[in-house]
Amino acid sequence: xxPPPSDFLVLDAAPLAAVVLAAFTLALLGSFLVLQRQAMxxxxxxHSVLPGLVIAFVITGSRAPAPMFMGALGxxxxxxxxxxxxxxxxxxxPTAAIGVVFTTLFALGVLLVETTGARNVDxxxxxxxxxxxxxxxxxxxxxxxxxxxxxxxxxxQPLLTLATMWAMSVGAVLFGWRLLRATLxxxxxxxxxxxxxxLVRGALLLLTTSTVVASFEALGSILVIALLTCPPxxxxxxxxxxxxxxxxxxxxxxxxxxxxxxxxxxxxxxxxGGTIDASGSVAAAAGLILAATAMVTVxxxxxxxxxx
Amino acid sequence: MxxxxxxxxxxxxxxxxLLGAWSCRDGSAASATDSGAREPDKKVVVCTTTMxxxxxxxxxxxxxxxxxxxxxxxxxxxxxATRDDVQQLMAADLVFYNGFGLEGYLEPTFRRVxxxxxxxxxxxxxxxxxxxxxxxxxxxxxxxxxxPHLWARTAPLVAEALGRLLPDSAGLxxxxxxxxxxxxxxxxxxxxxxxxxxESARTLVTAHDAFRYFGRRYGLRxxxxxxxxxxxxxxxQALESLVDLLVDERIPAVFFESTVSERNVKALIEGAxxxxxxxxxxxxxxxxxxxxxxxxxAMMKHNISTIATALRGDSTATEALK
Numbered sequence: 001x002x003p004p005p006s007d008f009l010v011l012d013a014a015p016l017a018a019v020v021l022a023a024f025t026l027a028l029l030g031s032f033l034v035l036q037r038q039a040m041x042x043x044x045x046x047h048s049v050l051p052g053l054v055i056a057f058v059i060t061g062s063r064a065p066a067p068m069f070m071g072a073l074g075x076x077x078x079x080x081x082x083x084x085x086x087x088x089x090x091x092x093x094p095t096a097a098i099g100v101v102f103t104t105l106f107a108l109g110v111l112l113v114e115t116t117g118a119r120n121v122d123x124x125x126x127x128x129x130x131x132x133x134x135x136x137x138x139x140x141x142x143x144x145x146x147x148x149x150x151x152x153x154x155x156x157q158p159l160l161t162l163a164t165m166w167a168m169s170v171g172a173v174l175f176g177w178r179l180l181r182a183t184l185x186x187x188x189x190x191x192x193x194x195x196x197x198x199l200v201r202g203a204l205l206l207l208t209t210s211t212v213v214a215s216f217e218a219l220g221s222i223l224v225i226a227l228l229t230c231p232p233x234x235x236x237x238x239x240x241x242x243x244x245x246x247x248x249x250x251x252x253x254x255x256x257x258x259x260x261x262x263x264x265x266x267x268x269x270x271x272x273g274g275t276i277d278a279s280g281s282v283a284a285a286a287g288l289i290l291a292a293t294a295m296v297t298v299x300x301x302x303x304x305x306x307x308x
Numbered sequence: 309m310x311x312x313x314x315x316x317x318x319x320x321x322x323x324x325x326l327l328g329a330w331s332c333r334d335g336s337a338a339s340a341t342d343s344g345a346r347e348p349d350k351k352v353v354v355c356t357t358t359m360x361x362x363x364x365x366x367x368x369x370x371x372x373x374x375x376x377x378x379x380x381x382x383x384x385x386x387x388x389a390t391r392d393d394v395q396q397l398m399a400a401d402l403v404f405y406n407g408f409g410l411e412g413y414l415e416p417t418f419r420r421v422x423x424x425x426x427x428x429x430x431x432x433x434x435x436x437x438x439x440x441x442x443x444x445x446x447x448x449x450x451x452x453x454x455x456p457h458l459w460a461r462t463a464p465l466v467a468e469a470l471g472r473l474l475p476d477s478a479g480l481x482x483x484x485x486x487x488x489x490x491x492x493x494x495x496x497x498x499x500x501x502x503x504x505x506x507e508s509a510r511t512l513v514t515a516h517d518a519f520r521y522f523g524r525r526y527g528l529r530x531x532x533x534x535x536x537x538x539x540x541x542x543x544x545q546a547l548e549s550l551v552d553l554l555v556d557e558r559i560p561a562v563f564f565e566s567t568v569s570e571r572n573v574k575a576l577i578e579g580a581x582x583x584x585x586x587x588x589x590x591x592x593x594x595x596x597x598x599x600x601x602x603x604x605x606a607m608m609k610h611n612i613s614t615i616a617t618a619l620r621g622d623s624t625a626t627e628a629l630k
Contacts, residue, residue, distance in 0.1 A: 010398055011391055134391045135417055137398065139424035154423050265391060275391045 005140045012265055015136040015218075018159045019282055020257040021166045022215045023227050027253025028169055029208045030228035031235065031246045035184060038094055041083065042228040044102035045212050046221030048079035050109025058116050065157065069213065076209045079105055084205070131220025131279040133261075158218045165211045172207060173246065176200065181242060223279045223286075227253050230286035234293040252289055260285035351473050354400040356411055357384055358597060359453040360431050360462065362604040364404055366487040367466045371477045375400075380598050383567040384410050385538045389417045397421045402473050404466065407433035408441065410450035410596075412537060429469050435461040442520050444536055451536075451595070454522035456494035456608060463487040494608050495525075501616040502526040509619045511559050513550060513576065515568040518595035522611075533572040538596075547572065551579035554587055561590030561618035566599035590618025 026042075033039050052075025053068055060067040079101050086097035136156040140146050173180065182190045183200040190197045215224045235249035260282030268276045350373045355361040361376035368374055377393055378384055384406070389397070397403060398421060405411055405418060407430030422428050432452040433441075440458065442449040453459045467484035471477070502510070510528045512519055517532035531553065533546055553559065554576065562577060564570050573589070580587045591614040592599075594607040601607035 007395065011395055132388065134389060134394055135420070137394050137420065139398070139420050141423075141425045154420075156420075278391070 005146055009138065009146055010140055011137050012261075014138045014156050014159050015133045015278065016258070016261050018136050018156070018162050018218055019133060019261050019278065020254050021159075021162045022211075022219055022224075023231075023257030023282065023286075024250050024254040025162070025166045025169045025211050026215060026224060026227040027231035027256075028173060028246065028250040029204070029211060030253075031232040031249040032180070032184065032204060033208065033228060034232040034236065036094075038083075038098070039229045039232075040095065040098050040225075041080065041208070042212055042225040043221070044079055044083065044098045045076040045209065046216065046225065047102040047106040047109075049075045049213065049216065050106055051075050051112055052078075052109075054109055054112040054116060058112075065217070069217075072213045072216065073210060075105065076213050077206070080205050080209050084201075130277070131216070131218055131223055133218055133278040136218055158214070161214045162218070165207075165214050169207055169211060172203070176203075177243075180204070185242075219282075220279045223283045226283040226286045227256065230290045231256060234290040237293050237297045253286070256286040256289055257282055351401040352399055353402045353404070353470070353473075354396055355403075356387075356405040356414070357453075359459070359604045359607075360404045360406065363462045363487055363491075364466050364470075366490075367463055367480060367484050368470055369479060369483050371474055371479070372402075372470065378597060380600075380602060381567060382597055383538055384596050385412055387411060388413050393417075394421075398424065398426070400426055402426070402469060403428045404431055404469070405429070406431055406450055406452075408448040408450035408452070409537070427469070427472070429465070431462055431465065434465055435459075442524065444517070444520075447536060449517070449520050449536055451518045452521055453604065453608075454519055454595075455525045456491050456498065457525060458521065459604075460488045460491035460495075463491070490605070494605060494612075497609065498522075498526055498612045501612045502528065504616055505619045508557075509560055509621070511553075511557060512615060512619075513554065513559060513562040514593060514595065515563075515565040515570075515573050516595070518565065519593075528615075533576070534568070538568055547575055547579065550576055551583065554580045555583050555585045558585065559587065560621050561588050563590045563615070563618070564592040565595040566592050567594075567596050588618070590614060 030039070030042075033041055049072040052071035052073070054071075055075075056067045056071025057063060082101045083094070083097045086092045086100065087094050090097075092100070136158060138146075138151075138156065139154050140151050144151050146152075179190075179195065179200055182193075182195070183197040190200075212224055212228070215227075219227075231253035232245075232249040234252050235245050239245050239248055261278050263285065264276045264278040264281035268274065268281070350371075352375065353364055353368065353372045354375045354377060355364050356377050358376055358378065358380060361374060365374045375396055377396065378387060394417065397417065403418075403421065403426060405414070405428065409415070410432070411418070418428055432450055435458060436452065441452075463484040464481075467480040471480055474480070511531065512523060512528045513531045513533075515532065516534035516538050517530070517536045519528075519530045519532070522528065523530035531550055533550060554562070562573055564573050577587050577589060593611045593614060594601050595611075598604060598607035601610045
């Protein structure tokens with residue numbers, strides 16, 4: 001007889017894998033956002049998805065994950081494009097453009113909730129805020145092998161989505177590296193070579209938006225924003241080479257995921273006597289990594305030296 | 309400079325790895341002691357609300373280990389599963405939940421738990437026949453326990469489900485009949501109490517729409533500030549029309565609910581006072597969890613006496629409650 005699957009396999013394996021994959025991907029893509037001073041775009045998307053969710057619900061009449069995901073993705077893409085358009089054509093400062101777009105879309109979403117009758121249904125908005133990492137558990141049937149096809153089919157869908165986003169993002173950054181570097185830092189060069197910087201930026205934005213939306217349900221928007229910004233900011237303090245910065249950012253992100261989850265489920269029961277919310281713990285780990293890095297950098301820096 | 313920074317990075321990473329290793333090691337020790345706490349031979353039954361848990365405990369009578377997920381002050385509409393709750397559900401042999409969307413945020417969890425072959429029973433959805441379920445804007449009202457004559461049917465349902473799990477247990481039908489009779493006694497208690505309220509004062513205004521089954525059974529008009537789920541907001545319009553109702557019909561009292569914020573009900577009292585009608589606070593009712601009453605029967609008795617006393621205008625009792 002096969003022994004019952006361990007708690008680790010049922011309760012922790014899939015959420016841990018999901019949070020590490022998402023953290024790696026978000027920190028990787030976030031490093032480019034931070035360089036372009038667009039770090040708060042994650043916050044913008046968190047608020048902009050609301051009208052998309054309501055519209056998807058009104059059209060399909062269901063809260064099934066697929067239409068919700070498409071609605072959120074559509075709204076977030078619209079928000080990114082609107083921000084890009086405002087910055088480029090109306091010459092609004094990027095941070096101001098982000099502020100204008102997401103408040104408008106969020107207000108539109110609230111209006112839609114009130115007018116379409118979606119208010120009688122629990123559109124779980126708090127879930128978008130705080131995430132439900134704990135729900136990515138793996139319901140293996142008792143007496144079944146975890147590695148049978150049936151058990152593997154029961155792996156949580158968000159984990160598979162996040163794994164896909166991870167593979168696509170890592171692939172895109174590796175293969176498009178020279179193009180990406182040239183687009184970000186050497187616009188005249190790319191234009192002279194007949195390359196399309198707009199296309200590269202657009203692809204990067206599409207990838208970022210999809211990853212952010214795919215991560216909301218599991219991780220929650222607060223954690224998504226923390227992972228888009230903290231690891232790149234820490235990496236920025238540690239290195240000046242673009243390659244090392246991007247790689248370090250991704251590694252720090254994944255470490256925050258691993259440490260935060262380990263603390264929430266294993267460390268906290270010993271210290272506080274019970275497990276704590278994993279999303280919050282991972283976000284705190286990301287913040288602590290940044291704080292520790294900043295402290296080390298300040299202590300190591302010679303007092304009078306110019307920092308240029 | 310870059311070399312310094314690189315060594316700093318190496319230091320930080322080394323610390324992280326050590327920390328990670330430390331927390332993983334301690335964790336495996338902790339989980340080993342956790343799993344040792346279960347009684348080895350008994351089947352494990354998990355219930356969401358106390359209203360269900362009380363009946364399951366009474367019917368099981370010690371033949372199964374019964375756990376209740378929601379504490380006595382938890383609002384089931386807003387309950388989110390933590391890792392520990394998922395652990396309990398996945399370790400269960402049988403799960404009883406209310407259904408009709410009461411545990412709104414838990415429904416995806418229930419679906420996934422069911423995938424692993426664990427038996428889940430939606431109590432409220434199973435005991436109602438035909439059109440007995442109350443509807444509001446296409447959504448079924450989950451607060452069935454508010455009508456004890458319907459809720460008493462939970463006992464035979466639980467006995468049948470437990471019988472599938474414990475085929476050797478002979479005492480189940482007898483205990484189910486006893487439990488059923490005890491809950492039906494609440495029904496006559498409620499009838500007698502409500503009969504003491506003057507016809508004109510039989511309107512129950514509370515924080516959210518939890519008392520519609522109660523009102524239908526005992527002939528009370530029921531108004532809630534928030535809708536069926538506490539996740540919905542009351543809104544100014546709902547407050548204003550309720551103030552109109554209080555003033556026009558000279559309704560004597562309104563009620564807090566122990567799992568819902570007092571803010572909206574206070575606004576009603578102030579709104580009516582501003583229009584020259586003094587509404588008293590009738591007391592705190594236990595709607596979605598037993599609160600300080602502790603169990604289902606005590607909670608229903610508390611609700612029934614509080615409502616009857618306040619709506620009769622029995623001033624000594626209402627002053628004491630304030």
